[in-house]
Amino acid sequence: xxxxxxxxxxxxLFIWWFSTGAILLVVRRAExxxxxxxxxxxxxxxxLMGGGVWLxxxxxxxxxxxxxxxxxFAAIAIWGWVELAFLTGVVAGPNxxxxxxxxxxxxxxxxxxxxxxxxxxxxxxxxxxMLVTSYAAPNSVGLWTFIVLFFARISAKLNLFxxxxxxxxxxxxxxxxxxxxxxxxxxxxxxxxxxxxxxTFAVYCWAERLYSATTPHxxxxxxxxxxxxxxxxxxxxLMVLPLPDERLWRWMLPTRKAAGEARKSRRxxxxxx
Numbered sequence: 001x002x003x004x005x006x007x008x009x010x011x012x013l014f015i016w017w018f019s020t021g022a023i024l025l026v027v028r029r030a031e032x033x034x035x036x037x038x039x040x041x042x043x044x045x046x047x048l049m050g051g052g053v054w055l056x057x058x059x060x061x062x063x064x065x066x067x068x069x070x071x072x073f074a075a076i077a078i079w080g081w082v083e084l085a086f087l088t089g090v091v092a093g094p095n096x097x098x099x100x101x102x103x104x105x106x107x108x109x110x111x112x113x114x115x116x117x118x119x120x121x122x123x124x125x126x127x128x129x130m131l132v133t134s135y136a137a138p139n140s141v142g143l144w145t146f147i148v149l150f151f152a153r154i155s156a157k158l159n160l161f162x163x164x165x166x167x168x169x170x171x172x173x174x175x176x177x178x179x180x181x182x183x184x185x186x187x188x189x190x191x192x193x194x195x196x197x198x199x200t201f202a203v204y205c206w207a208e209r210l211y212s213a214t215t216p217h218x219x220x221x222x223x224x225x226x227x228x229x230x231x232x233x234x235x236x237x238l239m240v241l242p243l244p245d246e247r248l249w250r251w252m253l254p255t256r257k258a259a260g261e262a263r264k265s266r267r268x269x270x271x272x273x
Contacts (some may be wrong), residue, residue, distance in 0.1 A: 003065045003216035005223035012227035021249045026088045028056040028253045038088035052077030060137040064228050068220040071142035079149050086119040089175035093117040099181040112182035141221040152232035155195040162189035164239035170246045
């Protein structure tokens with residue numbers, strides 16, 4: 001059963017949902033316990049990064065069904081720790097101030113990049129190391145999983161910067177309260193059609209490779225990659241479609257203090273095109 005494409009796709013969906021919820025839960029709990037708790041949570045989660053690196057190294061030369069799942073999980077674990085470090089504000093960027101109303105063009109872009117510069121630099125370094133160490137390795141599921149997540153994130157951030165109709169601010173922690181001031185609410189920007197078209201094509205490519213796969217390892221690997229890419233595509237469409245995606249995790253998180261005022265203040269920070 002675990003070697004079927006449907007099981008692999010459902011596994012990718014569950015890992016994505018559970019890992020996202022776990023990160024949000026840790027960040028929300030740290031938010032209730034003060035600023036030092038953010039650093040403590042990030043440091044205590046370092047074994048997640050270490051385990052991900054170990055699994056990635058262990059599986060990249062193995063071509064089995066189990067190694068495909070473990071390589072996928074390794075990439076998610078590495079990515080998850082970096083996202084946790086960002087959401088806790090430990091690895092974010094040098095700019096921690098709100099964007100002023102007069103910022104335009106390159107000034108606004110540089111200020112926006114400054115809010116995430118350290119985080120993006122860390123992701124680039126990790127991706128570079130993965131590419132170097134995985135050169136000609138037979139199991140590339142972990143590498144391609146990280147690549148999909150990396151470019152999907154860049155695309156999402158650029159679309160938020162350029163302007164989209166719907167931005168979910170509910171899970172942005174207080175330590176990153178300045179970040180939404182660099183987003184923009186507007187009708188579709190010029191990049192969005194290219195983003196969704198490229199990811200749709202990527203899903204098609206993975207599905208085509210899945211259809212022509214001849215071994216259980218390939219079936220599982222391409223099913224995992226097709227599923228995670230489809231989820232990235234869905235996350236882009238959720239910037240446009242009025243769907244309550246926050247309900248996927250809201251029920252499992254502790255209530256934020258003064259949540260209504262926090263959401264309203266962040267919504268007021270958003271720029272209209």
